[in-house]
Amino acid sequence: MDTNTLFQNGSVWLRTDFHLHTRADKEFTYTGEENDFVNQYVNKLVEQNIRVGVITNHNKFDAGEYKAIVKKGRKEDIYVLPGVELSVNDGANGVHTLVVFDPNQWLADGNDYINQFITTNFIGKHNYENENGRSNHSLKETLLQLDKLNKNFFVIMAHVEQNSGLLNEFDGGRIIDLANDPLFRKSVIGFQKMRTNDLKNNLYTWLENKVPCFVEGSDPKSIDDIGKGEACFLKIGDFNFEAVKFALIDSIDRCSKESNHNPANSHIKSIAFQGGLLDGKQIYFSPELNNLIGIRGSGKSSILEIVRYALNIPFGSQAVDKDYKDDLIKHVLKSGGKAIVEIVDRHGILYKVERIYGQKEDIYKNDILQQGITLDAILQQPIYFGQKDLSSKNADFENDLVNKLIGSRLNNVQTRIEKQKTEIQRIINELKSFGNLSLLKKETETAKANAEYRLNLFKEKGVAEKLQLQTSFESDTNRLQNFKAGVDAYLNDLQGIIQNHEYSLNKELESKTNPEIFEEAKILASKLKTTIIQIKAIYSDVQKTEIGFTLVIDKLKAKKEELKEEFARIKREINIPELNPDDFIKINRELDTSKLKLIEIEKSESKRVELERLLNEAVNALDNLWYEKFNLLKAEVNKINEVGGKLFI
Template identity: 40%
Template sequence: MFQFGTEWIRADFHLHTNADKEFIYKGEQDRFVSDYIKKLKEENIKLGVITNHNKFHLNEFKGLKKKARTENITLLPGVELSVKEGANGIHCLIVFKEEDWIKGNSESINQFLDEVFKGIENRENENTRCNKDLAGTVEALNSYNKDYVILMAHIEQKSGFLEECNGGLIESLSKNSWFKDKVIAFQKGQTRDKMHQLERWMGYRLPYIEGSDCKSIEEIGKGKKSYIKIGDGSFDSVILALRDYQNRISQLENNHSHGHIKSVEMIGGKMNNQKIYLSPELNSLIGIRGSGKSSIIEAIRYCLDMMPSIADENYKTEVVKNLLESGGQVIVEIQDNHKKNYKVKRILGESSHVLNEDGEEIGVTVNSILQTPLYFGQKDLSYMENGFELDLLSKLVGKKIKFFERDLTNINDQLGNHVNQLFQLNDKLETLPDLKRSLTDIEHKIRIFEENGLNTKLSKQVNFQKDERNIENAYDRINEFKKDLKLLLNSPNLRELDELCKQESLEVPELFSNLSKEVTSVIAVKKEIQEIIGKVDSSSEQVKKYLGEIQAIIGSLEEEFAGIKRDIDIPNLNPDDFAKLKTNEDKIRKDIHQVNTQEEIKDQIESKIRSDLEERNQLLLQEFRVYNDEIEKINLNQGSLELSIEFKGNKEFFLENLKQSFKGSNINQSTYRAISENHSDFSALIVDILLDDSKVTSSLVTEAQLSRVKEIIKTNYNEQLKIRTPNKIEIKYHGKPITKHSIGQRASALVLFILSQKDNNLIMIDQPEDDLDNQIIYNEIITKVKERKPEVQFIFATHNANIPVLGDSEQVIAVSYNEKQLSAKTGSVDNKDIQQKIVDIMEGGQEAFNKRTQIYNSWKNV
């Protein structure tokens, strides 16, 4: 019990047993203890107070307690005492601290009862009142110098505090210091209006608890239920919970539904074969500096594959290596939001492996099990580089923007392809003047041949060569078309259609039958495409034969062509050059035609680029709105922080990247800044240069600088398009920008920022107090942690007592280290051993703690 620290359990504060005169048990007497504990277990009651009427039976209590302990059930000794108060007396449930009142086979409870019932007969009757009023009863109890508390029984029923006492008496009693000190709860407060009236009379509120007031085993657990949050099966733990009732007492069952780490186990290294169990709520790793707190935090981070931040990354990596050592392994057991259990294992230097409850590897990431876990190591909270605010918010909303990153990559690739097409097209268009000049030169040379009559003599060879080129071109185009058809045939969409036609519906079978017919008709096109490919292939082979035939004819005419060339004897004219010139003339004319054709599609490419840019901006706006929604939630959830966001507002980031991208362009600082202010990002700059004739940029730079900028963009546009201007987030803490606060105040703001999130299963922070002051920890951080911990698992490594003590840490892990081994002892703040560890580690030992307490008490009027 309490392996995971403090936990919610069902409690019954009003139990009677066989020793009570009013209790009826019809079974075998030697079976009573077993039957009684069995019923408690069936009702899931893990804490009970034995409160028989005006009576305490030591042997029976010891027998019940011994048996209960075997079932992880805690029983406390008590008595239901009828005191002389009000109209008919009132029933009080007195709970005794066992260590004080019971010593082995002797006890002081009956001695007290003998005192208050002195001279009164038949005291075991439930309506028999003792000879003391409430004040006298407390005075008698206090005379023993032993600890106890009083719970007012069934306050609205006969002999109940509210039923028997009028408003004046309640006001009078509740003003007494002894009443406030010892009366700490009311049982069976049922009526809301009466409870409000009771609180008005008293001037303060006490918790309402439940108890079955059972008169038989069958009645155990009857009526309303009561739950208590404790971390130790002791009187002190129960009383602490009753005094902190706002956080530790409930009439509703509290089940943790959020994902969380259940345990961390080390195999090998400095924590070999040690397993640490964690609470779903607040876990505090405590220890002196250098004790190994950070090592455990970093081992968890490492196993869950959560990357360390830039701040002190090398140190954090070395910490893990030092803890695990070669071959060391971390095993983290996790429960997800659906109460399914998993194990994450990681050997030092290897990848993480996620296993299901059957020990099978399932190939998922930790983020699919734990919802947006967050980690902040030492120095992370004081890391304030440009854009840290957006990085932090991105951690918090990680999964909500993940698909934006994928879509943005696709759009950037698409935009880059279209820009590449435009550059290629522009390059070709730039060749047009050269092509025309080359054509003019060739035509001039051909005219010389024609003027000498050689065109007639050589025309047959030239015509055959032209025919050969045309047939060859037809062969190439047919084969390119065949490739396109094969790509269409292998389309993944066509493959998926094969699966779609097999789908059936339980709800609308007829509709899906018709769907299958249509899908099948589309799939039939696949066969038609295959047939077309066959026809095209056949034509390709035929054209190949034609090419071979004309090449054979040209080969048979080689001697004829050679004879014609030998008969030509004109100085400075080589007959072979004429054929080459005609071939080049034909080729250049085709190139010019192709360039002229591409000139017509330039507008289409430019339109696609503008469309890509608009799609990109719309996607960035959608992402911006996700951030903005989160910021509005943060602003609503607390009053210390105020966040704002500006779309593409981080101009400093854009400015720095401009400087890096355009090195060597001789642009000065002020001009870079002007470019960053007049363009939202690199994509806007590139579009201005490429599509808008540098309308904006040309007014900012010289002609020589613009020329250099164009060259650099042409070389680096793909990388530049991927650089985005981040959104700018400003965080104000108590009305002042966070960057203008001290390190401690900035860190405080960031911790509040982190704690204000609603979608994180796990938040790990290593020693936040290094950058915080105690007042801020108590006034703001602890308050927020206590509010959030029922729905978020926190793991803090700390050497500040405020976090585990004032945060009411459900699990405390006290860490100690020698040169060879790191050890961890766990327990809640209710646990005496852990309390001593906190005093020793965080307060400098008991003597220092006592001395400070003494001094602080002397300052109570300060």
């Protein structure tokens, strides 16, 4: 059977009917064309979306009819198993038992062991091929007889609550007795048409919670009846007897009454290769668990690393042998090699990611390149562990593991934490720039008091007024020189802008491949060139202003020079041994400097107080963000732990 397309991405959920009758059954009515029965039958299965069926006629099996239905069903991707609805000699009315056979064993090499089995159950009986015919053996004896034949089979108890159903014919004591029979436990893996909750509860008690799978079957009496009633779905990965049996045994995960089992998670659908060692190869993945099995060096890690590379998934802080893993990609893809990954987001939308080795990935939706988006917009951050990564026991391994499992859920709060830490560092650095303001203020106040005291001596001797003129000239000269220093700094900054950027902004922009786009770029570049011209004009004006300030200062110095003799005469007239007239100018300068410094200290003190307030608020905000992250982390870890799996954090 060609099931490449149906199962190429692993197991799928398929509607299954475990109780089908056909024209070979005496209870089944068919009035159509003689040669059209098989076509109509299979077409009805298709219409009802039944992909797995079991033919279970009453005490009868028609091998020719079965093979015809199988052949037609194969063309429609429908798998049909052989079976029989056997009325075993038990209970008041007989117990209807659906026996399902492995066709590869019971119909092997042209043999029909199914009819041989049926015949041995009705030795000495006539007209038993109907729902009222009862075999020669009880349920336990029938299971023992089947087991002795050493061929694969399983049993479904038919319409268990109705006439000739197990729960209608047997009381609780008989059910408990069956539960203690290992052969019953092994063989009976399904109950059909289980409806009543009270009976279900009793069944869980009688069978000690080890209850077979509850399945459905339409039990049709005509083609129109096929698929009527409740449905059931099995999750299987191939059309074979073992897959169906395994799904019934693993009923919690593989048997359901629900029809919609589309994966809610985003997943990788396939990866294909162009060029390199795997040129032309394509690998399909299940939306659930995938296992790559092969000997050492067969390429398992290479596939994993190429998937990681194509989807641009980062290694993680604790990844082992990063260079080796990167070399695997290079070795397999080689120069120009391409990986094409099909991914499905959690909304079921298909995307195609193409990445040529050494280049950025391209994302397509409906074969249209998606501009300006990254895979983060499509996939929740995939969790990646490469070769040896899970065996790493570095100090930060657990941290890295938690971040990979739930890190994306913490991205928002972590971004805010980092921003807040940066703000705190900025405030601390600014506070450090103020140094010890209290000590500086005390030293400056002492220097100011000393200067005032010494100047007071000049006042007491009546010489302060005589020396004030020269002091005023000194102060004026200092003010002008300080301002000119600012002009010089401004001039240097302008010159730096011109020197650092004029050359790069005057480069020519030309492209033969994209001339239209480059025309737009040239218009923008032209605007930037204009700003450089404007800055150079400003620089020229500031140069002229700087020269002007130099001339003004020179004028003041010249005026002071003209009064040089006057200043000298005043100093000669002051003939007081303990006072040096030259000190007067120096002390005045110290006093002015101290006053200015105290003003700046007061401003800095106010700023420091404000910064300390901001620092306290910022630290409290960071503390709250850490607490928020802790609660998020705790909630996500609890979700993982509540699953009850082997992973516990």
